[in-house]
């Protein structure tokens with residue numbers, strides 16, 4: 011007596027309940043095995059290991075609802091466990107890449123699973139802002155990123171101060187999610203859509219509940235559609251901003267924002283790239299670039315979406331001119347600000363990298379003049395910082411190149427649909443690079459087969475597993491995962 | 504009473520004579536203006552500036568024969584001055600990229616111009632091995648690259664020692680050119696072909712006298728064709744080896760070769776990549792990969808040709824499987840050994856970069872243990888070396904990315920022939936990356952429109968000018984050219 015869709019919705023609900031049971035069992039077991047732990051201080055390496063292992067566990071447990079509910083990637087194809095892990099990792103890491111080809115069919119994806127999917131974004135984003143305080147805020151590089159101005163008890167890195175900061179960050183994050191949901195509903199979304207898209211925006215995640223992604227809301231009409239787009243742009247920019255800075259702005263007004271070199275650079279990049287995209291888009295006569303106002307609306311949205319690593323789409327940038335496509339591919343390697351929910355390499359690392367290079371070139375000319383790197387008016391006295399930045403950049407490059415080589419070598423041509431011709435060969439090389447960049451930097455959409463209007467369903471199981479790994483590596487900023495696989499890390503000094 | 508071809512050959516001869524007159528006038532004028540120079544010691548920055556300016560002048564003067572002879576890029580299209588500069592720069596920088604579409608037509612390219620074209624390779628290669636001693640051998644990074652074992656007067660960097668070393672290098676270079684010409688002639692080439700291809704091989708240049716590049720010699724028959732191919736492979740490997748090492752091997756036998764970490768890595772890369780290319784090529788059933796012996800012959804040739812930055816082709820790697828294409832694209836960024844005629848980033852820089860990264864990761868775990876980078880059994884005591892390497896890598900990356908963005912933005916779609924479709928968009932992004940990589944690293948052939956069986960004629964004049972610049976930047980290892988444009992360099996301390 012149940013309709014098929016209702017029956018499937020019930021299966022989704024049962025899947026969620028079963029997953030909760032699994033979580034309770036695993037959690038209970040871990041608590042039981044760790045019952046003799048007396049608390050005490052965590053060492054940095056232990057903290058990093060906990061982050062890495064927790065992320066692995068969250069990925070596996072978060073995959074349960076998709077797997078146990080029998081969610082389908084497409085007609086007749088139930089998700090494999092690897093695909094469930096992909097969806098779960100993509101959620102927690104706020105990447106927003108998906109293997110589900112039809113979100114709107116209640117016979118393929120139950121509504122409660124769709125909500126769980128967006129909820130993983132909310133949890134992932136919350137985890138990131140809190141982890142940033144707990145882990146990254148400890149090291150000197152992290153301190154440089156977090157600004158020394160953060161109010162709280164004076165003893166740096168002390169427990170009460172960290173807890174206080176984490177609480178403030180969490181409050182800002184939850185507050186912004188609530189405000190955005192309310193704004194969305196005022197603009198005409200349902201509660202369900204409002205919540206899911208607020209989670210997707212504030213976590214810089216990018217999961218939508220529609221096949222057309224954020225582009226769906228163009229159906230709200232010319233005015234309300236534009237309003238929703240600009241609302242999302244504003245909140246994506248906020249989500250990609252350092253939460254310390256958001257807090258200071260709440261206390262002291264927007265003057266604080268402009269005093270920050272990372273924020274200035276971040277806004278500068280958005281403006282500069284948007285100008286370029288609007289100019290070349292209108293010149294090439296690309297879709298949505300017919301009028302100036304439309305160009306700004308769609309150009310700005312895509313730039314902010316990629317830079318903040320949200321990955322929502324309102325236009326198919328895959329069909330844009332080559333300047334547009336090329337610069338978006340480069341933007342994937344920039345990312346949001348440190349201490350935000352945004353992924354990627356972060357603006358501050360690029361600023362520091364640029365300063366380090368400038369200093370080195372200067373030093374080659376005048377070896378005897380000792381200079382320090384100044385950022386935001388304060389001198390960085392940490393001699394290790396340049397090394398940490400350079401190592402990070404090199405690791406990202408190495409992981410990118412190696413993953414790309416793996417993908418182009420082992421991914422079958424059938425992923426690209428047609429028989430292999432010269433042009434699919436080119437497409438394969440390029441799409442693979444974009445897919446690796448989009449997952450490693452937690453963006454979501456790439457080019458071509460995994461482009462703005464497509465998804466990751468076509469890729470082989472092996473490739474999907476690699477993407478799961480890349481999303482995790484990107485999200486926990488490489489180190490926390492790598493320490494797990496380098497045994498030398500575990501040797502005591 | 505002259506045949507058109509004979510008449511054109513005469514024009515070529517006249518062009519060469521006129522160019523000599525121009526050179527004499529320019530040289531005489533420079534000598535006149537510098538007549539009060541009393542000799543004396545050169546400072547490093549002056550030496551670097553001389554290298555940069557000489558290269559600019561050589562490019563312009565070397566372009567004269569092409570321009571004054573009225574050489575044609577294709578039927579009815581006489582070279583522009585930019586195209587003449589492209590051909591000249593490509594020769595001196597031993598890149599071997601060309602804008603001449605039909606080398607075999609005596610109505611388009613006179614034979615004496617064809618010889619001049621190959622002769623610029625010879626001169627360029629000679630300049631590089633001597634410059635390496637004079638310029639790079641002075642800095643500490645250069646010393647690390649040159650090995651301390653080089654015999655000669657003991658006072659390091661002293662004039663007599665440098666002159667001695669430069670003379671030894673030049674003698675080895677000229678000797679190898681002569682031997683290779685003789686071997687080629689024994690294998691069935693004409694004196695003209697033998698000389699031109701010996702110049703192209705020993706300078707790691709890659710200019711051929713045939714449209715089919717080195718592949719032409721397959722016409723010598725199965726056995727003799729293979730013989731020529733393996734001869735070229737052997738001499739390309741020699742040309743990509745540090746000349747210090749070649750000299751030491753002449754004195755002390757091949758044991759010296761294996762003691763060198765850069766040479767071991769270099770040979771290791773060749774073997775490893777060839778195994779991969781043969782395996783995946785045979786698996787994919789690519790052209791020339793029908794039998795194992797053919798796979799090894801053609802796979803090895805292309806790998807050595809790209810790694811040593813020679814750029815000769817015997818197979819169209821553009822049609823290979825994606826592993827083959829992808830790994831060749833990556834190899835473009837490796838290059839030959841330091842102190843060879845090979846271009847690119849050089850194997851030793853990659854070895855050092857890898858060691859620097861390893862040290863940094865180690866240091867992150869154990870901050871208190873001070874370690875030094877050891878290379879070939881000796882400890883590098885230069886604290887500046889890691890910085891120099893990192894800056895160099897970053898500069899190459901920055902130049903690559905920036906040039907790529909320029910090319911995809913401003914190069915018209917008509918370069919790719921057809922109307923812009925989705926697949927030409929992909930091709931454009933990829934071909935542009937390959938063309939920038941192939942010119943910046945002095946390889947020559949790239950992918951697609953500038954691929955193994957194609958040339959650079961299709962590109963716009965602006966793009967050609969950019970390639971001239973990139974070839975120069977790559978060849979003089981970035982620094983010497985950049986100092987010319989940074990005014991801060993010229994301020995006295």
Ligand SMILES: [K+]
Pocket residue numbers: 104105106214215216319320321452453454
């Ligand atoms: K995302």
Ligand SMILES: [K+]
Pocket residue numbers: 597598599707708709812813814945946947
């Ligand atoms: K070359």
